[in-house]
Amino acid sequence: EPExxxxxxxQVTQMGQEVILRCVPIxxxxxxxxxxxxxxxxVEFLVxxxxxxxxxxxxxxDDQFSVERPDGSNFTLKIRSTKLEDSAMYFCASSDxxxxxxxxxxxxxxxxTVL
Amino acid sequence: xxxxxxxxxEMSVQEAETVTLSCTYDTSENNYYLxxxxxxxxRQMILVIRQEAYKQQNATENRFSVNFQKAAKSFSLxxxxSQLGDTAMYFCAFMTxxxNTPLVFGKGTRLSVIA
Numbered sequence: 001e002p003e004x005x006x007x008x009x010x011q012v013t014q015m016g017q018e019v020i021l022r023c024v025p026i027x028x029x030x031x032x033x034x035x036x037x038x039x040x041x042x043v044e045f046l047v048x049x050x051x052x053x054x055x056x057x058x059x060x061x062d063d064q065f066s067v068e069r070p071d072g073s074n075f076t077l078k079i080r081s082t083k084l085e086d087s088a089m090y091f092c093a094s095s096d097x098x099x100x101x102x103x104x105x106x107x108x109x110x111x112x113t114v115l
Numbered sequence: 116x117x118x119x120x121x122x123x124x125e126m127s128v129q130e131a132e133t134v135t136l137s138c139t140y141d142t143s144e145n146n147y148y149l150x151x152x153x154x155x156x157x158r159q160m161i162l163v164i165r166q167e168a169y170k171q172q173n174a175t176e177n178r179f180s181v182n183f184q185k186a187a188k189s190f191s192l193x194x195x196x197s198q199l200g201d202t203a204m205y206f207c208a209f210m211t212x213x214x215n216t217p218l219v220f221g222k223g224t225r226l227s228v229i230a
Binding site: 031033035037041042043044045048050055056058089091093095102103104105106107108109111 | 148150152157158159160161162165206210215216217218219220221222223
């Protein structure tokens with residue numbers, strides 16, 4: 001069964017450093033999303049992406065964040081200058097337009113720790 | 116803006132018993148989707164069950180069923196014959212009917228199944 005994959009599973013970085021979180025969505029899906037979950041809190045939407053551009057973003061998704069689909073398979077989230085409060089679990093998700101089900105399939109997440 | 120409320124931070128149930136998790140939401144939309152996601156200790160987000168608001172019939176997936184009360188804006192999850200593997204965080208989520216929109220999550224209910 002196809003699944004969303006994310007790498008790395010755990011990333012540790014120093015405050016102020018840039019990080020890139022990688023996701024491979026399910027191959028025939030066209031909508032991609034990033035969510036984050038700070039430890040012990042609810043899952044929050046960051047950004048959605050369709051047709052090579054951002055379709056929606058939350059107020060969390062400020063200028064420090066960017067997304068890219070560099071090739072036909074990867075979908076990345078970049079944080080330019082990490083802050084302590086960026087420590088969280090980051091989930092990538094994708095959904096299929098054609099099925100009409102609109103289910104978002106989640107990857108296993110990347111745990112980001114900013115020291 | 117839509118909001119999702121889960122009023123039970125933690126619940127426990129004996130193995131083989133039935134448990135119901137509560138969820139209420141607020142929206143001005145008439146058509147939308149509702150979901151229950153399970154997040155086990157591995158932190159992967161797994162879709163448990165979905166409900167389209169235009170369908171009057173409550174969704175069922177094996178041991179999992181929902182009680183969808185549209186007028187009351189209530190969407191509870193019933194787990195029958197609870198198993199140890201059901202131990203997880205459960206998140207209720209809302210999505211507007213256009214489909215490619217962000218999921219709005221509740222804060223979650225931590226369910227413990229006790230042997």
